[in-house]
Amino acid sequence: xxxxAGGSSCPHVVALKESxxxxxxxxxxxxxxYCRSPRARRLKAQSCxxxxxxxxxxxxxxxxxxxYFGCYGNQHIQEHAKSHxxxxxxxxxxxxxxxxxxxxxxxxxxxxxVLHEEKYRATQGTHANGTVAWQPSSNELNLLQHNPxxxxxTHNSTIGLRGLINLGNTCFMNCIVQALMHTPFLRDFFxxxxxxxxxxQSQNHCLVCEMSRLFQEFYSGCRSPHVPFKLLxxxxxxxxxxxxxxxxxxxxxxxAALDVLHRHCKGDTDHTNHHNPHHCNCIIxxxxxxxxxxxxxxxxxxxxxxxxxxxxxxxxxxxxxxxQADSQDILTAGFLTAGxxxxxxxxxxxxxxxxxxxxxxxxPEHLGSSAKIKCSHCHSYQESTKxxxxxxxxxxxCFHLKRFEHSTKFRRKISxxxxxxxxxxxxxxxxxxxxxxxxxxxSPGEMCPTPASNxxxxxxxxxxxxxxxxxxxxxxxxxRQHRDQWFRCEDDIITKATVADVVNSEGYLxxxxxxLVEYE
Amino acid sequence: xxxxxxxxxxxxxxxxxxxxxVETGERERLKEVLRTKLIECGWRDQxxxxxxxxxxxxxxxxxxxxxxVAEITPKGRALVxxxxxxxxxxxxxxxxAQQSNI
Numbered sequence: 001x002x003x004x005a006g007g008s009s010c011p012h013v014v015a016l017k018e019s020x021x022x023x024x025x026x027x028x029x030x031x032x033x034y035c036r037s038p039r040a041r042r043l044k045a046q047s048c049x050x051x052x053x054x055x056x057x058x059x060x061x062x063x064x065x066x067x068y069f070g071c072y073g074n075q076h077i078q079e080h081a082k083s084h085x086x087x088x089x090x091x092x093x094x095x096x097x098x099x100x101x102x103x104x105x106x107x108x109x110x111x112x113x114v115l116h117e118e119k120y121r122a123t124q125g126t127h128a129n130g131t132v133a134w135q136p137s138s139n140e141l142n143l144l145q146h147n148p149x150x151x152x153x154t155h156n157s158t159i160g161l162r163g164l165i166n167l168g169n170t171c172f173m174n175c176i177v178q179a180l181m182h183t184p185f186l187r188d189f190f191x192x193x194x195x196x197x198x199x200x201q202s203q204n205h206c207l208v209c210e211m212s213r214l215f216q217e218f219y220s221g222c223r224s225p226h227v228p229f230k231l232l233x234x235x236x237x238x239x240x241x242x243x244x245x246x247x248x249x250x251x252x253x254x255x256a257a258l259d260v261l262h263r264h265c266k267g268d269t270d271h272t273n274h275h276n277p278h279h280c281n282c283i284i285x286x287x288x289x290x291x292x293x294x295x296x297x298x299x300x301x302x303x304x305x306x307x308x309x310x311x312x313x314x315x316x317x318x319x320x321x322x323x324q325a326d327s328q329d330i331l332t333a334g335f336l337t338a339g340x341x342x343x344x345x346x347x348x349x350x351x352x353x354x355x356x357x358x359x360x361x362x363x364p365e366h367l368g369s370s371a372k373i374k375c376s377h378c379h380s381y382q383e384s385t386k387x388x389x390x391x392x393x394x395x396x397x398c399f400h401l402k403r404f405e406h407s408t409k410f411r412r413k414i415s416x417x418x419x420x421x422x423x424x425x426x427x428x429x430x431x432x433x434x435x436x437x438x439x440x441x442x443s444p445g446e447m448c449p450t451p452a453s454n455x456x457x458x459x460x461x462x463x464x465x466x467x468x469x470x471x472x473x474x475x476x477x478x479x480r481q482h483r484d485q486w487f488r489c490e491d492d493i494i495t496k497a498t499v500a501d502v503v504n505s506e507g508y509l510x511x512x513x514x515x516l517v518e519y520e
Numbered sequence: 521x522x523x524x525x526x527x528x529x530x531x532x533x534x535x536x537x538x539x540x541x542v543e544t545g546e547r548e549r550l551k552e553v554l555r556t557k558l559i560e561c562g563w564r565d566q567x568x569x570x571x572x573x574x575x576x577x578x579x580x581x582x583x584x585x586x587x588x589v590a591e592i593t594p595k596g597r598a599l600v601x602x603x604x605x606x607x608x609x610x611x612x613x614x615x616x617a618q619q620s621n622i
Contacts, residue, residue: 035545041544046539105585
């Protein structure tokens, strides 16, 4: 804010502080600028008009010496200051002080302090309190002064990229760690030091603390590969089924890691709360948990029974036709029938898309006569259809493409190409009907959840790939840095990649993050 | 005559809407949304940098808030992304649609 007197306060403000203090200023603020009660708001709505011309716009100001409201646009507040020698007035939109005599707004530290206090008080308990600007405390100022080293992140800086040494078939772990390290919400959480360890007796065993250390390692700017032996040891102790030097499934590791992290966030291995993941507010649940709605419709009475279950990831079938024939079979079948159409048919089956998989996932499925369910409406055993939709979208959506098939007859890998977009809109897969009802039940006093067009849009930020067969192979991953730079991570080697490399790769796990995140 | 009547009616309507927005607290919420969006899209940083340039150029002693506002307003208006304007308009429409007694 510009000040005439080179940073120091104007003489009229100094005089005001000495004679009457800032109480009047505070009272006007809490009633007409940052209203604390509905009553104050009503009063504000009724009385905030220019006493001279009756306008409600044009930057209204309120005199600090008498009951007078005047607009700035038509010079009424300035004229009032001159004619009545009432120097100071308060801007009713922002709460700043105008000195009509000096002819400018005044910056004063004490005034500013009162302003911030009132603003903070008014926003407490509302949606807006997440946006109060950070003011460093004396302790933090001290820390900043004693640690003068700063790192500037530019669009081409490589901070955050770090290879991981393979400790013997641990690529399944390395690729998931890379994906987690580049999850924006986890990064912000851990780099702002938000984790408070609750595992008091066994802090050395806390996987969340280890994640915190890993983030420090990754974003330290160090370029040599990191050796994640401590992490591996923790994984072995907490998820025993993954222990040993054998090859493991990256998806299995991902789910196991989230599970352990989620448990350690709560600080114990006590399983009593564990059954209620709905009410958990740990960082893992805030970021990864979504709600899947299952509607079972009875075919006799058409009654619908709905349940919502939490999920961390969505496993997608690549399509049933692939189960019956692999590409070799399709080709021979084509020769036998000597029909070109069969070949083209077969080939068109061999590639699919994420959207197709999601459509298949959310379409109504008929539960056959062998799976009759007791209907809660007509109380009889009936055939029914079941449909899955997304009730609550997670902040980070992980899609698992079921490329590994284990059945009684065979085990194998499906290497079908599945196309996936860089930007994904999940609106078509939402539980619309229920959402519609919810919008209506919101009272007018609450924040209106206007459906912005990009509310359900996601961006791709990590892809885990597997090459090789079901028995042996290798995991690598692509991760996104900044807005649009891609890198390929293969254990300790990191190379630059293009978006085309990413979307043409054989994806196994796809990680998307929400583009717009609401403040809590 | 009809023209003038309409003008008076418009002004009355504007006053009523404004009163409703203030009374319900919606105006403050909209302001907060706008503030957040403008920070998110970098508008605030851009404008702040511009303000600094203007102040440096003219000298702190020789500029008032009014002059600074006049100087940066054209750029400030032009830099607001269309998506932000659209969303705010949508929110205002949504709010008005909920008010049955206007």
